[in-house]
Amino acid sequence: MDFWREIFMALGRNKLRTFLTGFAISWGIFILIVLLAAGNGIMNGIGEQFSDQSTNTYMIYGGETSKPYKGHGTNRSIMFNDKDIRFLETEVKEVDQVSPRIYQSGFANFGDKSGSIFVQGVRPVFKDINNTKILEGRFISELDEKSSEKFIVIDDNLRKKLFDDGVPALGQFVIVSGIAYKVIGICESEGRSDGGNGYVPFSTLKKITRQSRYWMLNFTVNGLETKEQNEAFTEYLRTQLGRLHEFDPDDHSAIWVHSTQEEYLQTMKIFRTFELFIWIIGFAMLISGIVGVSNIMRITVKERTNEIGIRKALGAKSRSILASIVTESLLITSIFGYIGMWLGMVVAEVAGSFLGDAQLGGEVSLHIVPSIDIRIVLMATALLIVCGVLAGFFPARNAVKIKPIEAMNYR
Amino acid sequence: MIRLKEINKTYFGAQPLHVLKGIDLQVNEGEMVSIMGASGSGKSTLLNILGILDNYDSGDYYLNGKLVKDLSENEAADMRNRTIGFIFQSFNLIPFKTAMENVALPLYYQNVSRKKRNELAMEYLERFGLKEWADHYPNELSGGQKQRVSMARALVTQPKVILADEPTGALDSKTSAEVMQILREVNQSGITMVIVTHEKGIALRTNKIIHLKDGVIENIEINNPDSIDFSKEIK
Numbered sequence: 145m146d147f148w149r150e151i152f153m154a155l156g157r158n159k160l161r162t163f164l165t166g167f168a169i170s171w172g173i174f175i176l177i178v179l180l181a182a183g184n185g186i187m188n189g190i191g192e193q194f195s196d197q198s199t200n201t202y203m204i205y206g207g208e209t210s211k212p213y214k215g216h217g218t219n220r221s222i223m224f225n226d227k228d229i230r231f232l233e234t235e236v237k238e239v240d241q242v243s244p245r246i247y248q249s250g251f252a253n254f255g256d257k258s259g260s261i262f263v264q265g266v267r268p269v270f271k272d273i274n275n276t277k278i279l280e281g282r283f284i285s286e287l288d289e290k291s292s293e294k295f296i297v298i299d300d301n302l303r304k305k306l307f308d309d310g311v312p313a314l315g316q317f318v319i320v321s322g323i324a325y326k327v328i329g330i331c332e333s334e335g336r337s338d339g340g341n342g343y344v345p346f347s348t349l350k351k352i353t354r355q356s357r358y359w360m361l362n363f364t365v366n367g368l369e370t371k372e373q374n375e376a377f378t379e380y381l382r383t384q385l386g387r388l389h390e391f392d393p394d395d396h397s398a399i400w401v402h403s404t405q406e407e408y409l410q411t412m413k414i415f416r417t418f419e420l421f422i423w424i425i426g427f428a429m430l431i432s433g434i435v436g437v438s439n440i441m442r443i444t445v446k447e448r449t450n451e452i453g454i455r456k457a458l459g460a461k462s463r464s465i466l467a468s469i470v471t472e473s474l475l476i477t478s479i480f481g482y483i484g485m486w487l488g489m490v491v492a493e494v495a496g497s498f499l500g501d502a503q504l505g506g507e508v509s510l511h512i513v514p515s516i517d518i519r520i521v522l523m524a525t526a527l528l529i530v531c532g533v534l535a536g537f538f539p540a541r542n543a544v545k546i547k548p549i550e551a552m553n554y555r
Numbered sequence: 556m557i558r559l560k561e562i563n564k565t566y567f568g569a570q571p572l573h574v575l576k577g578i579d580l581q582v583n584e585g586e587m588v589s590i591m592g593a594s595g596s597g598k599s600t601l602l603n604i605l606g607i608l609d610n611y612d613s614g615d616y617y618l619n620g621k622l623v624k625d626l627s628e629n630e631a632a633d634m635r636n637r638t639i640g641f642i643f644q645s646f647n648l649i650p651f652k653t654a655m656e657n658v659a660l661p662l663y664y665q666n667v668s669r670k671k672r673n674e675l676a677m678e679y680l681e682r683f684g685l686k687e688w689a690d691h692y693p694n695e696l697s698g699g700q701k702q703r704v705s706m707a708r709a710l711v712t713q714p715k716v717i718l719a720d721e722p723t724g725a726l727d728s729k730t731s732a733e734v735m736q737i738l739r740e741v742n743q744s745g746i747t748m749v750i751v752t753h754e755k756g757i758a759l760r761t762n763k764i765i766h767l768k769d770g771v772i773e774n775i776e777i778n779n780p781d782s783i784d785f786s787k788e789i790k
Contacts, residue, residue, distance in 0.1 A: 146669060157651035457647070459637070462628055
């Protein structure tokens with residue numbers, strides 16, 4: 145169409161202007177995206193550090209009493225039992241799901257291969273509490289727990305010891321202390337120890353080892369949002385369990401209460417502050433992008449005032465001039481905006497694959513994966529484009545309004 | 556062709572400036588007139604009103620039998636496009652368009668097809684001896700060539716009236732003479748021509764010289780260019 149031919153010709157003949165305008169827009173969007181991605185990367189890194197512990201879990205384990213209480217002497221060891229589990233599950237409204245932990249150490253055998261194993265009997269919720277990552281197969285299910293299946297989830301360390309490469313582990317039976325367990329899942333190894341970990345249903349291991357006293361209970365909680373609430377809840381636990389086990393609630397060595405929630409809240413505070421910081425920077429970048437883009441559009445239109453005057457004298461209608469200027473700026477901002485967006489995402493991706501683990505000195509490493517929320521990217525790009533076009537539109541509208549003779553003599 | 560009745564124009568600034576004070580003027584079809592006056596006499600304002608580039612406060616302006624008053628912007632644009640051809644002192648060519656594209660531009664606003672536009676543009680360029688320069692940009696052309704391009708642009712729509720604002724103001728005397736010769740030929744083909752100038756030599760090549768002073772017509776001088784020997788310098 146003739147209209148488009150005119151537009152492309154005008155853009156093509158004014159290469160420098162087109163390029164400079166386009167570059168300003170590309171650059172604005174590029175920087176914005178790279179910055180957002182970097183910010184997100186650091187956020188992801190921090191998030192990952194603290195996601196090892198599920199965010200809302202409590203862990204309590206038995207200790208020894210240090211204060212005499214109700215006729216009991218000191219140094220009495222406290223362990224938990226089914227009554228405690230029932231109590232937590234039914235009487236304490238904050239408690240969501242409980243997983244006791246019992247364990248057995250020994251050796252796991254498959255054919256002529258063997259490896260040391262630390263087997264833990266846990267309930268399905270343990271996967272979330274411990275943030276266990278399943279590589280293959282699945283974790284223990286409610287059904288497994290209910291019917292005390294002899295199923296086992298082993299970690300990758302142990303799999304490597306028991307199975308040659310290429311031999312499928314799932315569905316095989318491994319012998320642990322004389323009992324054959326069917327392998328239903330492979331999970332990621334924790335830490336760097338050589339020993340293998342295995343998880344079996346709590347009810348299964350309980351039957352096999354005939355344990356009725358448990359050293360440790362894990363559970364998830366709901367509705368504890370502040371430090372005060374957590375402290376009060378800890379006190380409540382000590383009082384209630386002290387009542388059941390007859391120990392002094394103030395005897396802090398009788399049971400140990402460890403809450404990841406407290407740490408979590410603290411991290412969240414840092415996290416949120418950082419998030420806010422990123423947003424402020426991103427917002428500032430967006431603003432400066434808008435200012436830059438708008439400015440260049442404004443100058444571009446000012447520069448064309450003469451041309452507008454000439455066209456009007458030759459019989460161009462204001463509407464047609466305005467239409468071509470707006471179309472031109474829309475075309476430039478969209479195309480170059482898209483390029484900038486694309487480049488920004490490529491750089492973020494490439495940086496992500498190169499950065500990987502950033503060492504923060506010593507043992508602490510932060511896994512930085514720059515990532516971008518495509519919706520935010522699209523919204524920011526759209527906003528820049530809209531602002532760019534508007535910034536071109538208003539001076540253009542003013543320019544077509546003034547008398548042709550003044551426009552021609554402009555400057 | 557052009558009839559002005561009691562045209563008044565005041566510019567309202569810090570100090571209101573009454574530029575045109577009741578101008579009455581008639582230019583017949585096929586006439587070649589010049590408007591002369593010192594700077595500040597209102598001659599450019601008058602030309603802008605004639606060209607519908609500016610509006611007037613009171614009076615009546617008939618162009619080609621039609622009253623030009625309170626026109627909408629679109630009507631004014633159409634009228635400029637179809638009835639009037641402009642020639643400017645500073646040429647006012649669009650720098651990023653070639654000579655041919657500049658000449659073809661007014662036709663674009665008449666929705667003439669591209670092929671037809673370019674054909675017509677080439678025809679007019681050829682008439683002004685610029686065929687070889689059709690693909691050149693304005694900055695590659697001499698002053699005289701630029702003015703010939705702008706004349707081709709003014710004529711390509713076959714207007715009724717050509718309005719020229721100091722058409723030779725930016726040209727040397729030899730080129731000025733050439734340009735004036737072309738304008739005379741154009742006029743002889745039947746197109747009405749109004750030239751604003753402050754150069755006596757230019758005015759003497761028109762049939763009627765309108766002297767403007769302080770916003771009023773001082774006198775109208777009937778002139779016969781054929782009786783003047785232009786072999787001498789015109790400036």
